[in-house]
Amino acid sequence: QLQLQEAGPGLVKSSETLSLTCTVSGGSISSSSYFWGWIRQPPGKGLEWIGSMYYNGNTYNNPSLKSRVTTSVDTSKNQFSLKLSSVTAADTAVYYCVRLLTAQGVFDVWGKGTTVTVSS
Amino acid sequence: QSALTQPASVSGSPGQSITISCTGTSSDVGSYNLVSWYQQHPGNAPKLIIYEASKRPSGVSNRFSGSKSGNTASLTISGLQAEDEADYYCCSYAGSSTWVFGGGTKLTVL
Numbered sequence A: 001q002l003q004l005q006e007a008g009p010g011l012v013k014s015s016e017t018l019s020l021t022c023t024v025s026g027g028s029i030s031s032s033s034y035f036w037g038w039i040r041q042p043p044g045k046g047l048e049w050i051g052s053m054y055y056n057g058n059t060y061n062n063p064s065l066k067s068r069v070t071t072s073v074d075t076s077k078n079q080f081s082l083k084l085s086s087v088t089a090a091d092t093a094v095y096y097c098v099r100l101l102t103a104q105g106v107f108d109v110w111g112k113g114t115t116v117t118v119s120s
Numbered sequence B: 001q002s003a004l005t006q007p008a009s010v011s012g013s014p015g016q017s018i019t020i021s022c023t024g025t026s027s028d029v030g031s032y033n034l035v036s037w038y039q040q041h042p043g044n045a046p047k048l049i050i051y052e053a054s055k056r057p058s059g060v061s062n063r064f065s066g067s068k069s070g071n072t073a074s075l076t077i078s079g080l081q082a083e084d085e086a087d088y089y090c091c092s093y094a095g096s097s098t099w100v101f102g103g104g105t106k107l108t109v110l
Helices: none
Strands: A003-007 A011-013 A018-025 A034-041 A048-053 A059-061 A069-074 A079-084 A093-101 A106-110 A114-119 B009-012 B018-023 B035-040 B047-050 B064-069 B072-077 B086-093 B099-101 B105-109
Touching: A003 A093, A003 A106, A018 A034, A018 A093, A018 A114, A034 A069, A034 A106, A048 A069, A048 A079, A048 A093, A048 B099, A059 A069, A079 A093, A106 B035, A106 B047, B009 B018, B018 B086, B018 B105, B035 B064, B035 B072, B047 B064, B072 B086
Parallel strands: A011 A114, B009 B105
Antiparallel strands: A003 A018, A018 A079, A034 A048, A034 A093, A048 A059, A069 A079, A093 A106, A093 A114, B018 B072, B035 B047, B035 B086, B064 B072, B086 B099, B086 B105
């Protein structure tokens, strides 16, 4: 059964860069049927799609975050990553890594989520 | 890219039916059938309950159903049970490989 696990610092200073990695286990990140992505949820608020990427390196990001977001895939490690620059308190959230089943347009597998707090 | 519009909260008694709406635009919900719904219990990751506007994944109760008309998608839960109390989110494809979520709806089972 495919599983996703987020990893990264739980505390990031304001104006610095948030970096998270998601490790895929129980399946290959190189499958042509899926994209891989990041979704976040600020405390007490709703879900926000951050970005998605394909195993070949193609990436697509939320226009509202585009200039601050960098996403990448490392097929050799079966991992994908997120970098969010110039963070502020508004970036404090639970960050989920997800699998996107392309044909049906669903986020069908989710990691447990990791809480990232931006401190001043 | 603006969030899809959902009611902040809905409520119903056990056994009743409720419907949650999800309103988008002609650039997202109105243009694609790729609307999905997710259920989230406190402290847990969201769980897929409806995809392609009206299809149920294997293992999801048939008390959950979805529909779409124009720019609005809807989730109906029939025969409400206490375990249905959760937050519900819609999500739509918005073109150019981008996705947009609704603001979420808190369902209270009275």
